[in-house]
């Protein structure tokens with residue numbers, strides 16, 4: 001879980017970095033170019049497959065782990081230890097992960113499917129847009145406007161998805177390092193601090209995207 | 220310290236044997252002194268039960284001074300009761316007030332089957348130790364102090380890990396019923412010392428393999444074990460164990 005978790009954590013940095021391009025306020029030009037780059041080169045396509053593998057291993061392993069661990073105590077307690085021993089989100093990684101998975105399915109359906117599979121299997125294609133060099137690329141930005149603008153339920157689901165992600169990371173970030181054996185006091189403190197900041201900043205940045213579009217903070 | 224008497228309601232898990240389904244039984248105890256230990260309160264209750272011709276409650280205990288790790292009660296949802304860094308036998312009744320209801324359960328984990336009432340079978344821990352929690356070199360007679368050079372901080376860490384009394388509260392508290400805190404304490408206290416060095420790789424592999432065999436869950440670093448451990452064994456030991464395990468599984472053909 002730790003290794004795949006860290007791999008996915010590194011992916012989130014790239015994801016939110018590209019997302020941040022919408023705030024260039026250039027009608028999505030910078031964002032579209034960045035998104036195009038992420039789809040165009042062979043290297044990135046290979047990495048994308050690696051990412052899928054990473055996700056699948058993390059998810060499958062997670063479900064197996066939770067199921068196995070649950071089965072280790074057939075008869076439960078009358079009074080639960082609860083928050084006296086650990087944080088609720090540390091105990092709820094399975095639940096948080098499942099919520100993120102549900103969100104992920106919706107998210108892939110919204111953006112990944114039309115941009116990669118558009119045109120096949122009756123899936124609508126993204127609109128083309130051309131910039132100074134005249135080459136047509138996908139206007140993913142326009143698609144985003146369509147998905148988020150005036151669509152409060154979808155925006156709400158995205159924000160909730162980011163909340164789940166935040167708490168999932170709050171435990172996962174430092175736990176991954178512990179699983180890999182980090183126990184030097186100085187580094188533990190650093191990892192915990194970085195982990196907490198990361199778990200707040202990255203999901204916040206991700207959530208700001210649908211919010212910015214919904215509230216017309218970008219154009 | 221203020222001395223007072225109290226009347227309590229106890230809800231205790233009663234189970235005849237491993238096959239029995241078991242249930243909670245409610246008892247009233249009167250005139251309990253705040254100076255008594257939790258186990259002494261149980262002694263009073265058992266005396267009453269015997270006088271009434273009823274079967275006394277079976278519970279584990281031995282040293283009653285917090286060093287053997289035999290006592291094991293899950294009191295009001297916390298192994299060893301409400302106090303930090305305290306075993307059940309060292310828990311005193313001044314932790315409670317007159318009129319309190321106290322729920323007492325046995326450790327719950329498949330790997331710790333109930334033998335009777337509050338007694339569980341913790342021999343799984345013994346078998347983990349037998350799998351590698353020892354050193355096979357002959358250390359001879361006790362040597363003079365400082366004969367073996369050991370860094371002070373390492374000696375201290377090893378000593379802190381060696382404080383584990385094998386009570387099993389960590390397993391009882393863990394949502395995964397994981398024995399990692401126990402195993403990490405046992406691996407760490409040897410791995411940190413020169414005497415434990417020669418066998419450190421096979422030790423960690425054997426102990427972990429055996430831990431899994433006994434049916435304990437996997438660690439997800441929630442930290443509940445550290446919070447309830449009567450000897451306050453640090454979670455850092457688990458990270459050290461993970462590192463030892465990773466290193467050993469990469470280098471050993473096992």
Ligand code: SF4
Nearest residue numbers: 383384386387389448
């Ligand atoms: S680590 Fe702590 S809680 Fe676990 S067996 Fe040792 S002393 Fe008991």
Ligand code: FES
Nearest residue numbers: 283287288290308
């Ligand atoms: S009876 Fe020995 S530690 Fe409690």
